[in-house]
Amino acid sequence: MSSFEDFKLSPALLQQLAGLNYHTPTPIQQAAIPILLKGNDVAGQAETGSGKTAAYGLPILHQVNPELQAVQALIIVPTRELAVQVRQELKQFAQQISNLKISAFYGGHAFSQERASLAFPPQVLVGTPGRLTDHLYRRTLDLSQVKQLVLDEADKLLEMGFAEELDQIIEALPPKRQSILFSATMPEAVNKLITESLQKPQFVQVSPNAIPDQVKLMGIKVQQAEKQQALLALLKGINPAGTVVFCNTRGASDEVAGMLRQQGFAANALHGGMEQPDRDKAMTLFRNSTTQVLVATDLAARGLDIASLNTIIHYELPDDEAAYLHRSGRTGRAGRNGVVYTFATQRDEKTLREWGLVRMDEWLTPDLLAARASEATPEVAEDFTTLHINAGRKDKLSPRDIVGALIAEAGLKADQIGKIEVQDKASFVAVPTSHSQHIVTALGNGKIKGRKFRVSIVS
Numbered sequence: 001m002s003s004f005e006d007f008k009l010s011p012a013l014l015q016q017l018a019g020l021n022y023h024t025p026t027p028i029q030q031a032a033i034p035i036l037l038k039g040n041d042v043a044g045q046a047e048t049g050s051g052k053t054a055a056y057g058l059p060i061l062h063q064v065n066p067e068l069q070a071v072q073a074l075i076i077v078p079t080r081e082l083a084v085q086v087r088q089e090l091k092q093f094a095q096q097i098s099n100l101k102i103s104a105f106y107g108g109h110a111f112s113q114e115r116a117s118l119a120f121p122p123q124v125l126v127g128t129p130g131r132l133t134d135h136l137y138r139r140t141l142d143l144s145q146v147k148q149l150v151l152d153e154a155d156k157l158l159e160m161g162f163a164e165e166l167d168q169i170i171e172a173l174p175p176k177r178q179s180i181l182f183s184a185t186m187p188e189a190v191n192k193l194i195t196e197s198l199q200k201p202q203f204v205q206v207s208p209n210a211i212p213d214q215v216k217l218m219g220i221k222v223q224q225a226e227k228q229q230a231l232l233a234l235l236k237g238i239n240p241a242g243t244v245v246f247c248n249t250r251g252a253s254d255e256v257a258g259m260l261r262q263q264g265f266a267a268n269a270l271h272g273g274m275e276q277p278d279r280d281k282a283m284t285l286f287r288n289s290t291t292q293v294l295v296a297t298d299l300a301a302r303g304l305d306i307a308s309l310n311t312i313i314h315y316e317l318p319d320d321e322a323a324y325l326h327r328s329g330r331t332g333r334a335g336r337n338g339v340v341y342t343f344a345t346q347r348d349e350k351t352l353r354e355w356g357l358v359r360m361d362e363w364l365t366p367d368l369l370a371a372r373a374s375e376a377t378p379e380v381a382e383d384f385t386t387l388h389i390n391a392g393r394k395d396k397l398s399p400r401d402i403v404g405a406l407i408a409e410a411g412l413k414a415d416q417i418g419k420i421e422v423q424d425k426a427s428f429v430a431v432p433t434s435h436s437q438h439i440v441t442a443l444g445n446g447k448i449k450g451r452k453f454r455v456s457i458v459s
Contacts, residue, residue: 007033009062012096020092021240026051031204033059036180041201043194044182050206051181056150057090063148064097064123066099070145075126076169078156079299080106080276081283086152094400100124115140129157129165131380136172143172151197154190163189185322193446197397215331218341219352219360226366227343231256231315232263233369234341235293237376240265242310245295246327248318255293256315266383267293281458288419288430290458298323312360314342384418385436386458389427389448397422401449402429409446410439428458 004017004025009286017023025033028046035042036059046052060073078084087104094100105123114131118140135141149170151157157166179198183190194201222230235243247253248282251274260267267281279299285291298318312331318324331338342360343396344352391397399420406412406429418430431439436457443455 004058007037007058009058010096010097013058013093016093016096022054026055027206028052028204029055029058031206032056035202035204036178037062039178041179041198042181042204043198043201044180044204045184045186046182046204046206052152053086053089054093056152056180056182057086057093060124060148060150061090061094061097061100064100065122066097066193068123068145069101069121071121071123071125071141071143072145073124073148073150074132074143074146074169074173075124075150075152076129076132076157076166077126077152078128078160078162080108080128081279081299082153083126083128090124090126094124095119102126105135107131129169131163133165133168136168143169144174146173146177148178149173149180149197151179151181151193154181154193155185155187158187158189158193163193166193166197184326189374214337215328216337216339217328217360218339220341220343220369221349221361221363221365222343222345224345227315228256230343230366230369231313232260232311233366233373235260235265236373237369238311238339240292240311242290243293243313244309244311245293245313245315245328246318247295247297248316250297252316253295253297257293260293260295265293266291268294270294270296270299271298272297284421284428285386285458287426288384288421290384290418290430298327310338312338312340315341315346316342317344317351324355384430385433387400387429387431387436387440387443388456388458389429389443390425390454391448391451392423392425392427393426395451395453397427397449402427405446405448406439407441409448410435410442412439 003023007025028044028050032042032044032052033054036056044052044055059427064072075086077086083104083106087102090102094102099119101122102124103114103117103126105125105127107128109131111134114135121142132141136143151166171200179201181190181198181201183196218237220230220234231245245256247256251270253269253271255268257267268285270279270282274282282291282294286294308329311329312328318327328340331340342348342352389397389402399422402420402422403417405412406417407414412431412435416432416435421428440455443453
């Protein structure tokens with residue numbers, strides 16, 4: 001298949017894909033979409049960043065009936081962050097399809113809001129296992145019309161202990177359905193899930209467990225005591241924007257993020273010990289480039305597709321090879337370039353050799369990093385601040401409305417406006433820090449789409 005048109009998708013989908021500059025399917029899309037459009041079950045294994053959400057999402061959106069107000073496709077994912085991302089991506093693909101509702105149900109989100117929304121059920125539902133079984137227990141969710149089931153990141157679902165919840169959810173589904181499973185790895189537990197949940201599945205596999213070819217691998221030989229200074233030197237010698245630093249523990253993530261902030265970097269931590277609103281805020285600020293560096297545990301290693309992510313730093317080596325590959329796969333997604341730096345003590349070098357990953361494009365030392373940092377010319381870039389607007393899609397607000405208000409009310413030029421993210425009940429926009437207080441005042445006193453909304457700085 002040379003283009004999405006060859007799949008004979010609906011005109012609404014093809015029009016939207018063209019508008020998004022999606023022209024050539026990725027290998028996993030070429031392999032999976034024709035099989036799924038025929039109605040067959042699929043078990044897929046593909047490298048991170050391979051485009052698997054579109055691989056299963058486009059056939060679902062092609063076949064869903066917008067006139068039937070019932071859950072017709074159920075997508076189960078392991079984390080709240082992935083649920084939000086998948087919903088956003090599917091909404092993006094489905095913009096030209098009228099009367100289609102796509103929702104995400106997950107923990108850390110008001111159950112009452114989800115229950116109320118089921119008065120008009122979504123045709124496509126993305127959910128985490130715990131929240132979905134909660135709805136089933138309370139009998140607030142009807143899955144009797146589901147025609148397609150997706151188990152996304154199946155290995156992670158099982159690794160996180162959701163086997164029992166998956167059994168409960170699958171038992172509530174019609175036996176006659178199309179089942180789709182995607183997994184980065186295929187351990188015995190995943191193969192067992194395939195056997196029990198899919199009917200005569202066709203297997204598709206594209207470069208499993210591989211770091212994309214366009215990613216440059218850099219090793220940094222360090223002693224444990226040298227790591228913080230080496231990290232500072234590394235970040236001073238490169239453009240730090242769009243960098244994720246991986247640590248193994250919550251404490252290390254907080255410590256490294258705090259150290260970077262003290263040294264003048266816009267850095268935030270991301271880990272499972274944070275409250276959900278704080279995790280959401282950290283991701284929003286990183287996506288729109290207000291935060292340069294995200295210091296994360298493996299919570300961020302799965303499924304999060306962030307276009308601005310350019311650099312991965314393994315500050316601490318993970319426990320196993322699969323985790324290393326998943327972390328590294330956060331960059332170089334969908335054909336983009338990226339760089340992966342690995343901090344390696346002597347013990348870590350031995351581990352890398354055991355994994356067969358000792359090959360690096362270049363090995364560096366702390367002294368070499370310090371020399372490069374001293375020679376680097378700091379990039380002069382406008383600092384951005386993120387504004388929060390207490391209105392979103394449910395208020396019929398769009399990015400175009402926000403751009404119009406920033407130009408008309410605050411006097412900004414279009415090229416001064418950063419990334420805009422419109423959520424259901426809130427919107428976020430990155431603006432120049434030097435103008436941020438003026439913009440808050442101007443928008444607060446003015447109007448967006450003819451209405452007044454509360455505007456504040458996200459701290």
